[in-house]
Amino acid sequence: MISIKSSGTFTGAGVLTAIAASLCCITPVIALLAGSSSIAANFSWIEPARPYLIGLSVAVLALAWYLKLKPAKANDIDCNCETTKKASFLQSKNFLGIVTVFAVLMMAFPLYAKVFYPKPKVQAEAVMVVDNKQQVKFIIQGMTCEACEEHVNNELSKVNGVLAYKTSYATRSSLVTFDKSKVDVKTIEAAINKTGYKVKEYDFAR
Numbered sequence: 001m002i003s004i005k006s007s008g009t010f011t012g013a014g015v016l017t018a019i020a021a022s023l024c025c026i027t028p029v030i031a032l033l034a035g036s037s038s039i040a041a042n043f044s045w046i047e048p049a050r051p052y053l054i055g056l057s058v059a060v061l062a063l064a065w066y067l068k069l070k071p072a073k074a075n076d077i078d079c080n081c082e083t084t085k086k087a088s089f090l091q092s093k094n095f096l097g098i099v100t101v102f103a104v105l106m107m108a109f110p111l112y113a114k115v116f117y118p119k120p121k122v123q124a125e126a127v128m129v130v131d132n133k134q135q136v137k138f139i140i141q142g143m144t145c146e147a148c149e150e151h152v153n154n155e156l157s158k159v160n161g162v163l164a165y166k167t168s169y170a171t172r173s174s175l176v177t178f179d180k181s182k183v184d185v186k187t188i189e190a191a192i193n194k195t196g197y198k199v200k201e202y203d204f205a206r
Contacts, residue, residue, distance in 0.1 A: 113147035
C-alpha cells in the first residue's frame with residue numbers, strides 16, 4: 001500500500017527534477033548575481049535532457065496529487081493506529097500546492113529569466129562610425145536558453161568599441177558589430193568566453 005509518506009517522497013522528487021531541468025538556465029543568473037561569470041555554462045550539459053526531466057517532474061507531482069486527493073478505502077485504515085492524529089504541514093495539501101507552484105516556476109524559468117539581467121547598453125558612437133565598422137559572427141558553444149543570450153549580451157555591452165550585437169541560443173551564435181579602431185576580435189572573443197560559454201569559431205561578415 002502506498003502511504004501518505006510516499007506522496008511526500010514524490011513531492012520532493014518532483015521539485016528536484018524541476019530544479020534539475022532548469023539548472024542550465026538558472027546558473028547564468030546566479031553567475032550574474034554572484035559576479036562570477038565563469039560558472040554560467042557549468043550545467044549546459046543538462047539541456048538535452050531538459051524535456052525528459054520536465055516530463056518526469058510533471059508525472060511525479062501528478063502522482064503526489066493523486067495520492068493526496070484519492071479517497072481512503074475502508075480496508076486501508078488500520079484500526080490500531082491513531083486516526084485522530086493531525087498530518088504535519090509538510091504532508092498537507094497546502095504544502096504540496098506551494099511545491100507545485102515552485103516546480104512550475106522552475107520549469108518555466110527560461111521564459112522569464114531575462115528580467116533578471118540589466119538592459120544592455122549600446123554604445124553611443126554606433127551611429128558615428130562608418131569606415132571603421134566591422135561585423136563578425138561568433139559561433140558559441142554552451143548556450144541553452146534566452147538567459148544565456150542575455151548573459152552574453154551583458155558582457156558584450158561592457159566592451160569599449162562594441163557597437164551592436166544580436167545573440168541567439170537557437171543558432172548558437174552572436175553577430176557583433178564593432179569599431180575595429182577601438183577593439184579587436186580577440187578581445188570580443190575573450191569577453192564572450194568570460195561568460196563560461198566558449199567561442200568555437202568566428203567569421204567576418206565583410
